[in-house]
Amino acid sequence: MTTAGKIVNNEIHLQSIHHQQTQPHQLHPPEHSDGEPETKKQEMPLDTSTYSLALLRLDGRRWNELRRIHAQINTQAAADGSSYLEMGNTKVLCTVTGPAEGRQAGQRGAKDNEAKVEVEIGFAGFSGLERRKRKSDKRTLEMQHTLSTAYSSLLLTHLYPHSTITLTLHILSQDGSMLAACINASTLALIDAGIPMSDYLVACTAASSATTSDSDNSDPLLDLNNLEEQELPFLTVGTLGRSDKVSVLICESRVRMERMESMLAVGIDGCKRMREILDGVVKEYGKRFS
Amino acid sequence: MAPSQAAQVNLSPAELSFLRSSLSQTPPIRLDNTKGPRDFRSMVAEYDVLPSTNGSARIALDDGTEALVGVKAEVEKSLWRPNVEGRRALSIAAGDVDMTDDDKLESHDNKGKGQNSWIEISVEIPGYRDDDALPVFLASMLTESLLSSGELKDRLYINNRFHWKLGIDILLLSPPLSYPLALLSMTTHLALLTAHLPALKSEKDEDPLFDDDWDAAVPLYPKSDSSGGANVDKPPVIVLAMAVGPNIIFDPCKEELAVADAVLAIACAPSNASSTGPRIVSIRTIDPPSHLTPPAVPNAMNSATGGVAPASTAEALTQRELLSASGVWTPPRGGMKRDLIKRVSSMVVDKGGVAEEVIAALQAIEVG
Numbered sequence: 001m002t003t004a005g006k007i008v009n010n011e012i013h014l015q016s017i018h019h020q021q022t023q024p025h026q027l028h029p030p031e032h033s034d035g036e037p038e039t040k041k042q043e044m045p046l047d048t049s050t051y052s053l054a055l056l057r058l059d060g061r062r063w064n065e066l067r068r069i070h071a072q073i074n075t076q077a078a079a080d081g082s083s084y085l086e087m088g089n090t091k092v093l094c095t096v097t098g099p100a101e102g103r104q105a106g107q108r109g110a111k112d113n114e115a116k117v118e119v120e121i122g123f124a125g126f127s128g129l130e131r132r133k134r135k136s137d138k139r140t141l142e143m144q145h146t147l148s149t150a151y152s153s154l155l156l157t158h159l160y161p162h163s164t165i166t167l168t169l170h171i172l173s174q175d176g177s178m179l180a181a182c183i184n185a186s187t188l189a190l191i192d193a194g195i196p197m198s199d200y201l202v203a204c205t206a207a208s209s210a211t212t213s214d215s216d217n218s219d220p221l222l223d224l225n226n227l228e229e230q231e232l233p234f235l236t237v238g239t240l241g242r243s244d245k246v247s248v249l250i251c252e253s254r255v256r257m258e259r260m261e262s263m264l265a266v267g268i269d270g271c272k273r274m275r276e277i278l279d280g281v282v283k284e285y286g287k288r289f290s
Numbered sequence: 291m292a293p294s295q296a297a298q299v300n301l302s303p304a305e306l307s308f309l310r311s312s313l314s315q316t317p318p319i320r321l322d323n324t325k326g327p328r329d330f331r332s333m334v335a336e337y338d339v340l341p342s343t344n345g346s347a348r349i350a351l352d353d354g355t356e357a358l359v360g361v362k363a364e365v366e367k368s369l370w371r372p373n374v375e376g377r378r379a380l381s382i383a384a385g386d387v388d389m390t391d392d393d394k395l396e397s398h399d400n401k402g403k404g405q406n407s408w409i410e411i412s413v414e415i416p417g418y419r420d421d422d423a424l425p426v427f428l429a430s431m432l433t434e435s436l437l438s439s440g441e442l443k444d445r446l447y448i449n450n451r452f453h454w455k456l457g458i459d460i461l462l463l464s465p466p467l468s469y470p471l472a473l474l475s476m477t478t479h480l481a482l483l484t485a486h487l488p489a490l491k492s493e494k495d496e497d498p499l500f501d502d503d504w505d506a507a508v509p510l511y512p513k514s515d516s517s518g519g520a521n522v523d524k525p526p527v528i529v530l531a532m533a534v535g536p537n538i539i540f541d542p543c544k545e546e547l548a549v550a551d552a553v554l555a556i557a558c559a560p561s562n563a564s565s566t567g568p569r570i571v572s573i574r575t576i577d578p579p580s581h582l583t584p585p586a587v588p589n590a591m592n593s594a595t596g597g598v599a600p601a602s603t604a605e606a607l608t609q610r611e612l613l614s615a616s617g618v619w620t621p622p623r624g625g626m627k628r629d630l631i632k633r634v635s636s637m638v639v640d641k642g643g644v645a646e647e648v649i650a651a652l653q654a655i656e657v658g
Contacts, residue, residue: 078354078464089341093463095416122414125459126343126360133412168416170461172358173342 051209055219058227059088063209063219066270071184071281073192081193085185088225089175094185095168096193102164115160117151119144121169121182128174143179147186150238150248156196165195176226177205179236179250184278191282201247202274203238205229206267208259218259220266233259237267241275244268299548299579303586303619310549311617314535321545328637328644330541333476335655337484345485345510349477353543356463357473359481361510365448365498366408366455404443408455409436413474415462428471431574432460432478435526435557438571442482442525445510449495454487456510468544469576471555475528480652482525485510526559526571527648531634532578533626538634540644550578552626556638558645568645570635575626585610586619 051057061067067088076082081096099115121140125131147167155165167186171178183203190197207221207228224234233255238248246268255263301309312319318327331351340346343360350356413429414420436442436458446454458481460474486507488500501507512522532542532550539546547553553576558568590597591609600606613620638645 076350076354076356076464077352078356078467095463097465120416122416122461124358124360124414124461125412125457126340126346126362129342131362131364131457131459166417170358170463172340 051219057221059225061223063221064266064269066204066223066273067225069274069277071188071278073188073281073285079189079193081189081191081195083185083188083192085181085188087177087181087184087223089173090177090181091171091173092181092185093170093172094182094189095170096165096186096189096195097168098165098193099160099163099195100166101162113161114152114157115155115163115165117148117155117157118164118166119147119151119169119186120166121147121171123171123174127171143182146179146248146250147182150183150201151186151190151197154197154199154201154240154247155190156198159196165190165193174226176224176229177236179203179248180205180223180238183238183248184274188278188281192285199241199243200275200278201238201240202271202278203236203248204267204270204274205234205236206263206270207232207234208255208263220259220262222266222270235260235263235267237264237271239268239271242272299545301545301548301583303584306549306580306583307586307617307619309545310534310619313539313546313549314537316536318534318537318539320539321543327537327539330648331543335477335480335652337480337656343485344487345481345483347477347480347484349473349480351473353467354464355467355470355473357470357477358461358463359474359477360459360461361481361485362457362459363446363454363485363487363510364457365452368451368453400444400447402440402444403447404440404445404453406437406443408443408446408453409433409458410456411436411458411460411478413460413462415466415470417465424466428474429460431471431528431555431557431572432458432475435475435528435559435572436478436482438526438557439523439559441523442510448490448498451495452498458482468542469530469547469553471528471576472530472541475526475557476648476652479525479527479649480655483511483652483656524560524649524653526557527645527652528555528557529638529644529648530555530576531638531644533630533634538630538637548579548583549622550580551622552630553578554626554631554634556635556645558638558649560646560649567641567643568639568649570639573631573635578622580622583619583621585621588613588616588618 055062057063059067068086070086072084074082075084075093076095079095080098083094085092085094102116121144123140125133151167167189169182169185171182180203183201187201204222205224207224209219209221210232211218221228221232224232228234233251233253235249235251235255237246239245240247309321320327331353333349333351335347335349337345337347339348339358340360344363345361346359348356348358411429411433412420413425413432415425418425446456448454458478460478462470462474486504486509488502488504489506489508490498491501492499511524514522529540530542530553531538531540532547532553534549534551542550542553555574555576556570557572559571561567561569588597589595591600591606593599600609610620637643
């Protein structure tokens, strides 16, 4: 009971802060301050309160809105392909080297019939809130693996036998949707490098908003920032261009089965919009040569 | 001697020989023939590029190499240092300093209270592990030049219990096409020059409280000293110079390094007094990649071209010794003569020298 009391206190406090920001002249109804079952409290109350009030998220977006996306292509002269992508405050820089002879003496390139895709992700020490030297931990390795398997099947690797395509990603600023940002940046850099692929691989995150005590319906949310990612169950979905073909799907949090469908639908819809944006960037760059 | 990068240039002995002879002409003809021996590659520089850092800078050279530096300061609890505490207690006990004086000293004078461990530099180069020789040596060379003046670490002192911990993260965004030390150093210089720390509001040994107005932040390297003079230190910058024959060439590119007799990295800081030029804070020799190039086989030693192949290795060595002036490529050996070091360092630090030019150029970026 004491823990529940603490959470409730916390909730009221946080509500009052965000309340002032979103709707200054309306008193918050105090319904769910007492007698609330603990089972509903597994998700952070922060999002619950503000989102159910005005259907606005912490940063003022609606459920289906992407953050500001700014992308550049061919940012670096020394690389074969390069790109820079901002999704809100998440900033990623990607360079592509290759197709080229691999570095390691033993396994230059991969098999006889196709190129190997190597991915290297580096978190800059200043990318987070606090400075942290991030060694290649399990999460980074998993992201590298996800990217490498996704692009191995997407790129026409059979055109480059015995060679290696190296993707180097520098994460300059972290604010949620890391994997999605990495995928989008890599796609742009690979297009810049002129490596043939069947379609854009674009990715987005989607979550399901927390429920309140009085209603059990939850909205799917698109493109999460860091705060939301910590509070809500979410997935990262990557699709191939305009089609609904899912190429990457990662969900590491517990989520109720029936919510999965709407989350996926919103994620795929976000990917389609993301494709339009990235396509615009590529076409804008291409105009320079026309 | 710091190691050179592992990546080798793919030039044949004939090409190396040609490059060397053109570089040792007077005046030297460089690979980029529009440049004189003292010219640097042109660059694009910007600062304050990362919103979440105290200071940041990005420099892209025209050959495509690009570096990004973020400086992040965090408040950290100081370790209790008995010798410093003890000295203070002693001086009070001896009665030669009264309390008010002591307090005044404490608030204004933090000389000698900084520690080397308060500054941490990490260098990241794509394709290298962070414990590989190249990033480790680059980081230690940059740290060494930064710590040499001692004034920076003293400015990180807040009070007896707290200090700033300065984390400098240096990212080479492109593959290391040439020895990246000069580029990384210039980018770090610019980032430190534009770095700001929040203004301190608390006094003495209180828990530190800072002004949350970023406009009130104080620069890490103040523009003027407490008396309003220009007697302030500035971050150091490292200049790379190489010697080929009689010539000294600055800011060499990768191919030029492959024929260098010797390479010097000279760290200079603008001097405190404005009347004199910059001063050298550290010098390192760098093992030039030319030492690892394969020697050419002269016609006289090649049986395919009518010569006689030497019968033993000893014979081969003697024959090679006689070749030195013939224009057949032999990797340079040995170190640097004292006279050469003297010439290089005077070219760097003299009035109107290379270091002054570089520092003025980087300063102009911040001002303009």
